Amino acid sequence: MKKDPTLNNSLTDWKKIDEMTDESIDLSDCPEITPEMFTKATIRRGSKLLPLHSKKNSPTKEEEK
Secondary structure (H helix, E strand, O other): OOOOOOOOOOOOOHHHHHHOOHHHOOOOOOOOOOHHHHHOOOOOOOOOOOOOOOOOOOOOHHHHO
8 A cells, every 4th residue: 555645745944945055054963074084984875885096986187187
C-alpha cells in the first residue's frame, strides 16, 4: 500500500530563506572544518574511492591558473 505524504504544502518560509545572506546564517552550533578533517575524509555515494592525488582529483593546468 502506497502512503500519501501527510502535508502537500511545505511549511518552510522559502521567501525568507531566499532573502537571507550568508552573514545572517547562525553557524555557532556547527564546528569549523579543519584541514585535519579533510585528510581523513573519503569520497562515497556512487563514486569509487580515489587516491588523494589521483589524476581524476588533480586540477588541470587550466584550473590551476
